[in-house]
Amino acid sequence: MSLLKSNSITSVPPVDDSGAVTTVKRGPVAVPSTEKIIWAIGGGKGGIGKTLLTSNLAVFLSWLHKKVIVVDMDLGGANLHTSLGINNPTQTLSDLLYNRVEDANDLIQPTSFKNLSLISGAHDPTGIANMPHVQKTKLGRKFRELDADFILLDLGAGTTHNTLDFFLMADKKIIVVTPEPTSIENAYRFIKAAFYRMLRASTPTPYVRQLIEQAMDQKNARGISTPKDLLKEVIRLSPSEGELLKSKMDSFRFSLIVNQVRTSAESKIGTSVQIVCERYFGMHVDYVGFIPYDNCVWQSIRKRVPFLIESPNSTAVTHLESVLRNLLKN
Numbered sequence: 001m002s003l004l005k006s007n008s009i010t011s012v013p014p015v016d017d018s019g020a021v022t023t024v025k026r027g028p029v030a031v032p033s034t035e036k037i038i039w040a041i042g043g044g045k046g047g048i049g050k051t052l053l054t055s056n057l058a059v060f061l062s063w064l065h066k067k068v069i070v071v072d073m074d075l076g077g078a079n080l081h082t083s084l085g086i087n088n089p090t091q092t093l094s095d096l097l098y099n100r101v102e103d104a105n106d107l108i109q110p111t112s113f114k115n116l117s118l119i120s121g122a123h124d125p126t127g128i129a130n131m132p133h134v135q136k137t138k139l140g141r142k143f144r145e146l147d148a149d150f151i152l153l154d155l156g157a158g159t160t161h162n163t164l165d166f167f168l169m170a171d172k173k174i175i176v177v178t179p180e181p182t183s184i185e186n187a188y189r190f191i192k193a194a195f196y197r198m199l200r201a202s203t204p205t206p207y208v209r210q211l212i213e214q215a216m217d218q219k220n221a222r223g224i225s226t227p228k229d230l231l232k233e234v235i236r237l238s239p240s241e242g243e244l245l246k247s248k249m250d251s252f253r254f255s256l257i258v259n260q261v262r263t264s265a266e267s268k269i270g271t272s273v274q275i276v277c278e279r280y281f282g283m284h285v286d287y288v289g290f291i292p293y294d295n296c297v298w299q300s301i302r303k304r305v306p307f308l309i310e311s312p313n314s315t316a317v318t319h320l321e322s323v324l325r326n327l328l329k330n
């Protein structure tokens with residue numbers, strides 16, 4: 001079935017509303033025209049749907065006539081290729097990282113979807129678990145040189161430096177969370193780690209870096225327990241450094257998707273996370289929507305076909321469209 005007409009989604013399947021979750025608005029999706037954009041999809045916890053959402057958002061974007069490359073940055077557990085129905089990737093990021101391949105374009109593999117290609121994750125995670133910073137910068141530069149409109153990075157679980165740095169490198173930082181307390185806990189841990197790592201990387205001043213490091217330790221002797229405390233302390237020592245730090249803090253924002261929602265109460269978790277982040281970190285969060293828990297989603301994984309293709313009339317797809325529309329808005 002055709003979901004598309006030119007650059008907008010004009011025909012979306014009717015909502016199969018179970019009553020448990022609310023419906024979403026439908027209409028054309030405006031897509032920015034020429035800019036190359038890197039999106040990173042992370043969230044701290046494993047099994048929450050990062051890979052699934054990366055692959056389905058990528059297929060959706062490719063349907064909107066955008067040239068899309070998905071990159072499997074789950075260096076310890078690459079499986080993005082499987083969710084796109086690809087068996088054994090011939091070349092992976094390992095080949096680039098170990099200089100067996102010079103040009104990242106040589107790693108690109110076609111998928112069965114027009115406009116959508118894949119760069120598979122590393123096959124040898126042990127050697128690149130702690131990638132030197134210079135290597136990460138080089139990789140980021142190579143991603144920007146790729147011939148694509150959108151590059152989507154599927155991140156692994158956890159808060160390793162690799163994962164945080166690729167998250168921070170993206171133009172659009174997307175965090176996936178599920179309503180489970182463990183997922184919410186890990187999401188906050190991920191947000192905090194990414195936020196302080198960004199601040200630390202952006203200041204050249206040793207004593208400010210030191211204060212940021214102390215702030216990351218909850219039991220620090222200075223009693224800095226929130227970013228606001230940190231800012232106060234830096235301003236006390238140097239108002240100009242404080243100004244710089246504040247502008248960095250203000251620049252940090254991310255988009256939030258709640259996945260595997262089963263009740264309308266669970267869909268509100270996005271707003272709660274948004275409020276907590278704004279109050280605690282003073283950061284801006286775009287809550288772009290939720291995806292319901294839907295049997296068609298896990299069933300599609302078994303078939304190794306994106307649920308967008310397998311179940312285009314599902315509620316999950318309707319919500320995915322709304323999420324994509326919001327992601328493209330800002």
Ligand SMILES: Nc1ncnc2c1ncn2[C@@H]1O[C@H](COP(=O)(O)OP(=O)(O)OP(=O)(O)O)[C@@H](O)[C@H]1O
Nearest residue numbers: 046047048049050051052157260292293294297298
């Ligand atoms: N909305 C949903 N409805 C039903 N099942 C879902 C949904 N989202 C995710 N799942 C289930 O969760 C599983 C894990 O998803 P996925 O592999 O995308 O997680 P992940 O966050 O990438 O995990 P990892 O960190 O281990 O790579 C899927 O295989 C699917 O069975």
Ligand SMILES: [Mg+2]
Nearest residue numbers: 050051074155
């Ligand atoms: Mg994954």
